[in-house]
Amino acid sequence: MKSVRTAFALIAFSLAAADAAAGQDLVITDAWTTPSLTENATGAVFLTVTNNTDKSVSITGGSSPLADRVELHSMRTTHDGMMSMDRLLQAEVPAMSRLQFKPNDLHVMLIGIKHKLKAGDTLPLTLQLARQSSISTQVEVRPLAAKLQTEDTEEAQEEAAEETPAPKSHLRKKH
Numbered sequence: 001m002k003s004v005r006t007a008f009a010l011i012a013f014s015l016a017a018a019d020a021a022a023g024q025d026l027v028i029t030d031a032w033t034t035p036s037l038t039e040n041a042t043g044a045v046f047l048t049v050t051n052n053t054d055k056s057v058s059i060t061g062g063s064s065p066l067a068d069r070v071e072l073h074s075m076r077t078t079h080d081g082m083m084s085m086d087r088l089l090q091a092e093v094p095a096m097s098r099l100q101f102k103p104n105d106l107h108v109m110l111i112g113i114k115h116k117l118k119a120g121d122t123l124p125l126t127l128q129l130a131r132q133s134s135i136s137t138q139v140e141v142r143p144l145a146a147k148l149q150t151e152d153t154e155e156a157q158e159e160a161a162e163e164t165p166a167p168k169s170h171l172r173k174k175h
């Protein structure tokens with residue numbers, strides 16, 4: 001009888017672990033970055049924030065013991081086809097929804113990384129929320145190939161076009 005109860009407890013525990021994102025009010029999952037290319041580099045962190053509450057939540061900034069500063073950034077393509085990065089003062093995670101930070105889009109920027117990150121390393125990251133609360137995670141450093149795989153085809157084509165000189169009009173975005 002005792003062993004049956006233990007088995008039930010184990011099943012309950014593993015379900016809870018697998019469903020962590022669904023069980024907590026606010027949780028960060030799948031946080032990753034790429035290796036640093038130089039000392040004191042900047043780096044973009046990608047992650048998903050899931051909000052299981054019925055109120056929207058604002059992320060207002062972040063911190064990591066391994067970086068001088070942490071900022072929220074967004075990337076966009078300007079009218080002349082250049083990529084531009086903007087600092088955001090906050091990012092909203094709607095009620096019962098999730099917000100994805102992903103390559104060439106919203107990201108968490110590490111500025112002044114204190115030691116070169118290599119694939120397999122992890123670094124702690126805390127995101128600051130409005131009303132003095134915060135959520136933390138461990139960011140996994142993945143090989144550069146992980147980022148290249150997630151970049152969209154259009155981006156890859158633009159890069160190829162830049163390598164082989166093309167008429168400038170080809171790089172411009174149509175209105």
Ligand SMILES: [Cu+2]
Pocket residue numbers: 044073074085107108109
């Ligand atoms: Cu950035």
